[in-house]
Amino acid sequence: SQTIHQWPATLVQPVGSPLSLECTVEGTSNPNLYWYRQAAGRGLQLLFYSVGIGQISSEVPQNLSASRPQDRQFILSSKKLLLSDSGFYLCAWTTGGDTQYFGPGTRLTVL
Amino acid sequence: SQQGEEDPQALSIQEGENATMNCSYKTSINNLQWYRQNSGRGLVHLILIRSNEREKHSGRLRVTLDTSKKSSSLLITASRAADTASYFCATPPNSGNTPLVFGKGTRLSVIA
Numbered sequence: 213s214q215t216i217h218q219w220p221a222t223l224v225q226p227v228g229s230p231l232s233l234e235c236t237v238e239g240t241s242n243p244n245l246y247w248y249r250q251a252a253g254r255g256l257q258l259l260f261y262s263v264g265i266g267q268i269s270s271e272v273p274q275n276l277s278a279s280r281p282q283d284r285q286f287i288l289s290s291k292k293l294l295l296s297d298s299g300f301y302l303c304a305w306t307t308g309g310d311t312q313y314f315g316p317g318t319r320l321t322v323l
Numbered sequence: 324s325q326q327g328e329e330d331p332q333a334l335s336i337q338e339g340e341n342a343t344m345n346c347s348y349k350t351s352i353n354n355l356q357w358y359r360q361n362s363g364r365g366l367v368h369l370i371l372i373r374s375n376e377r378e379k380h381s382g383r384l385r386v387t388l389d390t391s392k393k394s395s396s397l398l399i400t401a402s403r404a405a406d407t408a409s410y411f412c413a414t415p416p417n418s419g420n421t422p423l424v425f426g427k428g429t430r431l432s433v434i435a
Contacts, residue, residue, distance in 0.1 A: 246422055255411065255427035256366075271422075302365055310354055310415055312423055314365035 214239035218303050218315035225322055231276075231290040233318050235303030238284065243305040245286040246312065247278055250300040262286060298322045327355070327412040327426035335432040342399040344429040346412030347392075353415060355388055355395045356423065360409045369397075369410075404435040 215238045225231060237243050247259040258271045260278035268278050275294060279287045286303060303315040330345045346355065354373045358366040372379045372388045372395065379386045385398040399406055409430050413423040 244422075248425075253430070256425040258422050258424075261422050300363075304366075310423075311356065311368045311371060312366075312413075313368065314358075316365050317363070319363070 214305075214313065216303060216305055216313060216315040218301075218318050220318060221316065222319045223321070225293050225320065227295055227322055228292045231288070231293050231297070231320070233288040233301055233303075233320075235286040235288075235315055236284055237305045240284070240305070240307055242283060243307050245280065246304040246306075247286065247288050248302040248304065250302060250317075252299075256302065259288070293322045295322050327414055327424065329410070329412055329426040329429040331429060332427070333430040333432070335434065336402055338402060338404055338433055338435050340402055342402050342406070342431055342433070344397045344410050344431070346395045346397070346426060348395075348412075348414050349393065350416065352390075355386075356413045357384075357386060357395075357397050358411045358413060358425070360411065360428070362408070366411065399431075402431075402433045404433050407431060407433045 217236050219234055244263050246261045248256040249259055250256050261269050262280045265280050265283055275290050277289050298321050301318045304312040306312045327346045327348045336342050354371050356371045357369045359369050360366045370381050370384055370386050372386050374390055383400045388395045409428040411425050411428045413425045415423055
């Protein structure tokens with residue numbers, strides 16, 4: 213069966229520090245991968261999606277970037293975090309069907 | 324841009340009552356999906372209804388779709404405290420790789 217992992221589960225970082233969040237999927241090949249951010253009590257904002265290795269589509273211009281170095285690995289990064297980057301980050305995958313499967317999320321607090 | 328909008332934003336009911344949440348969307352769709360999110364967790368897919376379907380059931384869940392009104396409803400019957408969560412509708416703007424677009428969700432509280 214397929215599983216999706218995200219780490220870390222929680223993260224507290226100072227403003228201006230770098231960020232690296234990782235998402236990996238097991239049990240499937242060539243998934244479409246997605247990064248979402250969710251502010252407290254709000255809906256999901258799509259940040260990036262990828263249909264293959266090295267292929268990244270950005271939905272929102274900001275100080276975040278994404279990379280897909282391997283088929284089942286999706287990384288969200290920032291060189292310098294802002295206070296507004298705080299939120300709940302969710303990774304999701306699909307294999308061409310319409311249903312998306314979500315990871316457990318990473319709670320990021322920028323102080 | 325926001326595709327689905329859930330209504331109400333928040334709903335509080337007693338255990339055993341039915342909970343109804345609505346979703347409106349703007350453009351033509353191939354399907355509409357409902358997801359559930361427990362506090363601090365990832366989203367879990369509940370049910371998918373295709374554009375040629377009008378109603379679908381899964382356990383205590385009943386979903387309807389009215390493409391003429393561009394709306395859907397999610398009914399949870401005989402609610403339980405464990406149903407307390409946020410519920411989101413989502414639609415694919417286009418087929419293939421285009422990501423789902425999620426609404427802002429309905430926060431359901433079921434009081435024991």
